[in-house]
Amino acid sequence: MSETVPGTPYPPAGDERTFPWAFGLGEYPVAVYGLGKMGLPLAAVFAEETGNVVGVDIDEGVVAGIEAGESHVAGEPGLDDLVSKTVERGALRATTDGERAAESARIHVVMVPTLVTDGEPELGALDAAIEDIAAGLDPGDAVFVECTVPPRTCVDRVQPALVSESGLDPDEFGLAFCPERTMSGRAIEDIRGSYPKVVGGVDPASTELARRVYREVNDAGVHTVRDATTAEAVKVFEGLYRDVNIALANELAQFADAFGIDVTEAIETANTQPFCDIHTPGAGVGGHCIPYYPHFVMGEFEPDAPLLRTARAVNDRMPVFVAERLLDELRAVGTTPADATVAVLGLTYRPGVAEVRATPAKPLADRLADAGVTVLGVDPLVDYVPGFDHEVLDPYELYDRELDGAVLVTDHDVFSELDWGAFDRLAVVDGRQALDLAETDHSVYTVGGG
Ligand SMILES: NC(=O)c1ccc[n+]([C@@H]2O[C@H](COP(=O)([O-])OP(=O)(O)OC[C@H]3O[C@@H](n4cnc5c(N)ncnc54)[C@H](O)[C@@H]3O)[C@@H](O)[C@H]2O)c1
Numbered sequence: 001m002s003e004t005v006p007g008t009p010y011p012p013a014g015d016e017r018t019f020p021w022a023f024g025l026g027e028y029p030v031a032v033y034g035l036g037k038m039g040l041p042l043a044a045v046f047a048e049e050t051g052n053v054v055g056v057d058i059d060e061g062v063v064a065g066i067e068a069g070e071s072h073v074a075g076e077p078g079l080d081d082l083v084s085k086t087v088e089r090g091a092l093r094a095t096t097d098g099e100r101a102a103e104s105a106r107i108h109v110v111m112v113p114t115l116v117t118d119g120e121p122e123l124g125a126l127d128a129a130i131e132d133i134a135a136g137l138d139p140g141d142a143v144f145v146e147c148t149v150p151p152r153t154c155v156d157r158v159q160p161a162l163v164s165e166s167g168l169d170p171d172e173f174g175l176a177f178c179p180e181r182t183m184s185g186r187a188i189e190d191i192r193g194s195y196p197k198v199v200g201g202v203d204p205a206s207t208e209l210a211r212r213v214y215r216e217v218n219d220a221g222v223h224t225v226r227d228a229t230t231a232e233a234v235k236v237f238e239g240l241y242r243d244v245n246i247a248l249a250n251e252l253a254q255f256a257d258a259f260g261i262d263v264t265e266a267i268e269t270a271n272t273q274p275f276c277d278i279h280t281p282g283a284g285v286g287g288h289c290i291p292y293y294p295h296f297v298m299g300e301f302e303p304d305a306p307l308l309r310t311a312r313a314v315n316d317r318m319p320v321f322v323a324e325r326l327l328d329e330l331r332a333v334g335t336t337p338a339d340a341t342v343a344v345l346g347l348t349y350r351p352g353v354a355e356v357r358a359t360p361a362k363p364l365a366d367r368l369a370d371a372g373v374t375v376l377g378v379d380p381l382v383d384y385v386p387g388f389d390h391e392v393l394d395p396y397e398l399y400d401r402e403l404d405g406a407v408l409v410t411d412h413d414v415f416s417e418l419d420w421g422a423f424d425r426l427a428v429v430d431g432r433q434a435l436d437l438a439e440t441d442h443s444v445y446t447v448g449g450g
């Protein structure tokens, strides 16, 4: 890399006119750290584009599967084929040796889990990946963080760690935050350009290099922002907006009985004008995005965040609210909760995604169990949830069990397709406005419904 970008000694990726060819020919080898639901599709797309990608994961099973040309991520259209083809032609390799991968790469992309433990951001995986990268970081390299992090993480945590552990000066390498704006179930489509890629560097050269790289990957273009912290805030703001607006929908749903209306109908109607986008009430907010991102802001900075706290409290209470509606329905049909067996339908946090982090099913099941209910967990994608201390069934095993009630937490298609008439009269709570039980004699309460 020759020329420098005015205002910083850091050399960008050569000449803008020649960069696409150089990048496409694999002259800027890419390493992707974290090969999960988001990282593997990203690594495969980079491999398709450059022909020269090494993926890094700490899970030996993940690495072995990819080395065999197989994707371990279910439910991603096009991913199985893309992984198979890019591995077969040597464009994508996988390893558990993060340091060695870093030595071979010029562009290092981080997509490891950034989680929350007891309400605190858990960035250990990020720190570990950065440590690997630092061990192999060379002048002129660039680090792009894609996993969601608290604002200021790149400037206050990542850059100092890279400098201290690599021995390089800050202007000898690039660092940018380039958030993953991707939804499980459509990852390749989103990575390829459902929306513009947002990038923000710790300096202009880092922003410029990120722009040049992601312009080769994202057909919707690249939206550059002032700096890395602004880019981190963009990603977190997207999630905060969603958590607050889901909380509004959940709070409104609790007025359905008092108003005597179908709140979902009122929401859908209110949303027919462009200044209103009330989200959908449900049984709770799960996954490692939306319920986690508020904790990247709340309590991490001087200003308090009462709105974020309240929204989190409203959403965290929804599983309990739904469980208590089911207890009401059991009593309404003359069933004593302590004598009841209830199926909790859906253990993953949303349909089609085998992810159970922050699943609403767990607090909901625990509230039922506290009332003496025997709980059966049911899901088509997973048969185990950490901390879920109840029996777990495959959906079709339900027909062999004596049930008194059922609560829909996650609307996997299979639950709408069940033969509900095969069950004796049940107390049912539909937490996702997904069931049509009008032709049955079940006693049904629909969250947000009339
Ligand atoms: N899942 C989503 O819908 C989504 C969407 C946008 C952004 N994100 C962000 O991406 C992050 C990752 O999400 P995901 O769904 O891919 O998680 P995931 O749990 O599916 O995959 C994470 C992968 O990283 C690996 N890993 C953990 N520590 C590592 C390390 N030190 N080095 C290398 N690999 C390591 C794990 O073994 C796992 O394979 C999330 O925490 C979030 O910040 C997720």
Ligand SMILES: CC(=O)N[C@@H]1[C@@H](OP(=O)(O)OP(=O)(O)OC[C@H]2O[C@@H](n3ccc(=O)[nH]c3=O)[C@H](O)[C@@H]2O)O[C@H](CO)[C@@H](O)[C@@H]1O
Residues within 6 Å of the ligand: 180, 181, 182, 183, 184, 238, 239, 242, 246, 279, 280, 281, 282, 283, 284, 285, 286, 287, 288, 289, 290, 349, 350
């Ligand atoms: C790039 C990225 O980070 N993408 C994220 C990803 O987020 P995600 O995979 O976590 O999925 P979500 O759809 O946010 O669902 C989370 C939980 O909230 C419940 N929910 C949802 C909507 C609603 O109206 N009422 C609800 O109750 C739902 O059941 C589930 O438990 O995709 C979203 C676009 O879908 C993005 O916005 C979001 O940034």
